Amino acid sequence: MSSTTNLGDKIVIKGASLLGEKATDLLLEDGVIREIGTVSGKGARVIEADGLVALPGLVDLHTHLREPGREDAETIRTGSAAAAVGGYTAVLAMANTSPVTDTAENAERVFDLGRAAGLVDVHPVGAVTRGLAGEELAELGLMATSRARVRVFSDDGKCVGDARVMRRALEYVKAFGGVVSQHSQDSSLAGASACCHEGEISGQLGLPGWPGIAEEVIVARDVMLARHTGSRVHVAHVSTAGSVEVIRWAKAQGLDVTAEVTPHHLLLTTDLLTGYDPTFKVNPPLRPVEDVEALRSALADGTIDAVATDHAPHARHDKEHAFVDAAFGMLGLETALAVVNTVMRGNDLLDWAGVARVMSASPARIAGLGDHGQELVVGAPANLTLIDPDASVTVDRDASVSLSRNNPWHGRTLTGAVHATLLRGEPTVLEGKLV
């Protein structure tokens, strides 16, 4: 295999199974898929893909890259690397950095750093409100018309709690086809020290929690606001069966509501908290198994549109505290595909086409990314991921390319491994390693 490849070189992928269907070759040239069928590898760099499944490059609607501000936890480069290793070709970088992404200048800075890293397309999410304070709108339109072309807006980490502000944000972004991604959490039902799901486990552990209803009342309010304003709303990291019911109802009404679920909410449950290990402290919190089952069904039947990682790196010293004092969040980019494969495909809830839908096509559509999430057809951008579907991988947090180690999957065995990732025809990952 040649180690020197420039954009414009030809790449032939031999024998990949497209969405798990028929095995075929793909010729990639000038950043697009040039041919599909039997292709000669002559004069081209060949990637042997026998037994591998080809999916469109994955798109993450919800990533925390920590730069600017907390470059000790993650940088745009290291986070991009984690994304590429996880099979992603595009990520949306949340706005809760320091400074907050609430101006065109800040958004362009994130965008440019993503381009400079060059491993995935980094699209900044703009804050809904200035400084994430929940009071005045951030410069939504200037971010939208900036070089970063921001379309997704979120105060993630915080809920846009004020109904008047949320209503205006939903109305305002209609002018440029934006969408508000809401972190649904009623602050009066989730106290300042709340650190986990409120239920039997928290009652026994003596941990202050917040109940599922704190999420559900905001989801319910927001879908009604979407109906009133005729706007789009996206529900970030849905975590409860009750939220699923509300979203299902909203979609049945024809409202323009979309939703995402994280890999961890598809598998991990609140009883992991009995050891008080802050690795499992996350917002929204891990919930009981009944919620997990409802989320899986909702992802399978399309009520939930997308899987989004909520990749949330934290420096060790921000996690090595008592549980209530430790930071919220867990890593997710490198393991997301394996989790979805294990949980959803492994239980016959999704096939590969379904995995491509929830991890690539739908998130790309929600975020308005035309170059991503497209079908693997001739002429489409050559953003794709090759997966070894049967690889059994025991996760080792120290093998991560992220700067952080708050990995809730450490020691777990998952099925499926990313073999290669290609961004506009250029390999970013080969044989599971960064190029």
Added chain:
Amino acid sequence: MKHLLSINDLSVDDIETIFTTAAEMHDVQRREVKKLPALRGRTVINLFFEDSTRTRSSFEIAGKWLSADTINITGKGSSTSKGESLRDTVLTVCAMGVDALVMRHHASGSAQQVSEWVDAVVINAGDGTHEHPTQALLDAYALQQRLGSLEGRRIAVVGDLTHSRVFRSNVLCLTKLGADVTVVAPPTLMPSGVEAWSKSAGFATSYDLDQVLPTADAVMMLRVQRERMNGAFFPTAREYTVRYGLTRDRLAALKPDTPILHPGPMNRGLEIAADAADAAQSLVLDQVSAGVAVRMSVLYHLLAGEESA
């Protein structure tokens, strides 16, 4: 048993062993010369991140009477993720050469986390709203002294259960010892998920103190913070007293020999009337005295027991 973090760490046999030794220590307590040489040369640090008078001094006396070098470190811990991490704090303390860490901290689970970081024996002297195992042991010990076996005894635990580590340790300890426990609180102060928990753990719940009191063999009143009304847990201190306080009228409804317990510090006039606190059947001061004996026993078994085991 390497640490004492939760009542769940103890078998019934462990508890009986602690009580047997505590009874011996209790005798020592009544001697003129109280010092035993058992823990000579051992170092016990009382690491208290939260204010405490009775628990800290009780552990201090217990350590001193066993001849351990007992040192108190107090101060507010880093309550945000910005200060020194809890891990750094305890590693620093333990690097000085410590055999046992008696720890109180505002965060539930902190004692368990610390036990995973240090080599020293960790004794949980109260972790947030989670547990306070030596308090439950001394309560059960004091009760046994008064009632004999707790098997089948009906014990009411009344008060702010949600925020009470004393409740959590006590319900585990008393049910382990075979007592028939009913916990009483307004619905707002019941721990979340108590319906399922009480079923699996085998205790009862009630919102109605007057229904529970007449048949109770012992009543444990828990402290209620006056500020709880700010979180809409109850309307006023007055209403709380009327509905859930051990008032003079309710004292009269008790059997005259029914023991009354309170872990202190008491809010006289709120959860417990002065008449009840000072009644002949009140065990409040017995609890304090039992506390030293039980903590001597716990220190002895965790530290001296290390070599014999």
